[in-house]
Amino acid sequence: MTSSSTRVALTALAAVGATGVGAAVWGIGIERYLFTVRRHDVYVLPAGSRPLRVLHISDAHMAPRQHRKQEWIASLAQLSPDLVINTGDNLGHPRGLEGIREALSAFRGIPGLYVHGSNDLVAPSPRNPLRYFIGPSSHTPQAEPLDTRALDRFLQDDLGWHGLNNSTAALRVGDVKINAFGVDDAHRQWDDIPSLAPQVGKLKKRTDLTLGVTHAPYRRVLDAFVDFGADTIFAGHTHGGQVRIPGSPKALVANCDIPLDQARGLSSWAHGEASSPLNVSAGIGHSIYAPIRFGCRPEASLLTLLPRR
Template sequence: MAVLLCPMTKTINIKPRNFSKTKYFPGCAGNPFDQVLHSLEKLENIPSLVMNVILILLALLGGLPYYLRHHTIPLMTGVLALIFFLDYILLSLLPATKSSFGPPKVVTLMLACLRVPFAWLPAGWNMSFEIAGTALVVYGFYIEPFWLDVHHETFSSTKLTGGQPLRVLHISDLHIERFTRREKSILDKVKELSPDLILFTGDVLNLSYLNDHSAQSDAVNFFNQLSAPLGVYGITGSPAVDFPEFFTRLSRSTSLRWLNNESTLLETQSGRINLMGITCTHNPDLDEKTLSGLLDDQLATQETVKVLLYHSPDLAPNASQLGVELQLSGHTHGGQVRIPLLGALYTGSLYGKTFEAGRYLVNGMTLYISRGLGLEGAIAPRVRFLCRPELILWDLIGTGEVENQNPKSV
């Protein structure tokens, strides 16, 4: 099997870690990140009067250094208060514009706390940074989350014969709150790309809307509009997000075929693909055993390209040692917010910043981590920065010899 290395491929040689003593796993209810998200949600219930008082106090804090030097309240305090309220208005308008549906109060307080230190800068500089901050709020909440990126990748294998490449579209982390212009643009782009096969790697609903009937109906509507000649296959995402009950409904009501710890043989004009889907527990020790069982069956002994769908990238070190050739994952969202030179602030991976986003060569196996399409839920800001939502269109290219008999096409 030959792997075509792309310029942006990150090559990693890594051994699987032992997580037998790990108490909390990312993506599972009860982990520290999950607890923080849900604990801070209570702040959204604070009365508006209390909210206003807190913002005014933070504005006064921003002018404190000036006051200590000159014993007078600076103009910057009033400006800062106005900027705080402008942030609140911008965030409150997100649901009205059907952009996103997160809690505005908590996020406004977060932004205010971030803005205060910049108010301590020298005159001129402080105002410049605050204006830039407002521009970033508009861009991060209103523009980038809807600026869809179609990323093209190529994977070659001697197990596939030459001829027309097989076009495979990778979709991940929808996190649907409502059917918005983002979902519409995704479906329009999918129709335009016209892939042979669509693969989904988990997280259908937003964490804040798991039991919301409108969100569930919109998700069913979304998947009802997906189609491809070779089918639409998918797996569940994080256990805290994709409940089996809803995924069962989704697979029965739409063309989505749920690979629930199972594999299927796709016979294409280029050759056979063993497509495997593992239900992610976020515990690589457990999920490695499930994957090993799939690879031990009779299907795995055939001359097939072994493709794994698994929500988190954390299984990659294990999968690479079991003979998987291509693993498609999501979960990290690429961090959603990325800082130049630093990258993702948070990945939700057991391996930290080792697995962030994009293409990796892990012990010889190709791994792709999608930045996803939707946004984190609960009190997490519905924001993206330097981390556009993406669709990944793969060209699976055969480098093997064409057999005399044509493989059966499905």
């Protein structure tokens, strides 16, 4: 190789290295703190209904010292939601409940629905990020258990929210009668559709709105929710890919079997002859072992439910 070509190669290599360092600095030091609210209008209410503001939060993966994240989540109460839907993975540290109390206490008295993600039961563990390109991640049998009962007491007794882990709930929000159902974390195969089906069948048929809630948007769960008549489905888990090519409509990975172009945001999920709006939150946090966001800002969603056109 000539000295000229050597200089070109070294220059190119240096440029690639500098780009990588710059991307890492941006993703670790800046973008993971650029919290944003994604807004959607969804036309699913009966004619004549008043709009219903639904705040969808997910994947906080909270650690006790993440005060910036806690303050931002608490500030979302200023959006005046009528209903909060939490799709799990609230905890990200053995003491994560301390931060969750700081973040969510602002929503006390606002109706809410929630399901668990696996990190509401066990602490995160180090992982090879390249493993996600092979397929959905596996679990670590030796993972440290978390105080899930204390989390549930806070969400249910303090905030007044309904847990939907393989169960149902009926509630009224303003003038809107809501039937809701959900599953435990499908990523860990804790979802139990067979036991949920008869519970859904017992819900009152005369209702204004039917909601399905899941942590991980696996196809089998989404198909079942459409079959159960969900007017809107809420999910998290994917982190929107967490690292994306800026401007690309597809995530690089989803850590489940949902199509990559539906791993973030509002889309439609069809099964048989029916379909339902599906909102997949890219989430607010990240594992303490992967503190980066690139091309995928941390987010919450505000869905304004409106009368059907």
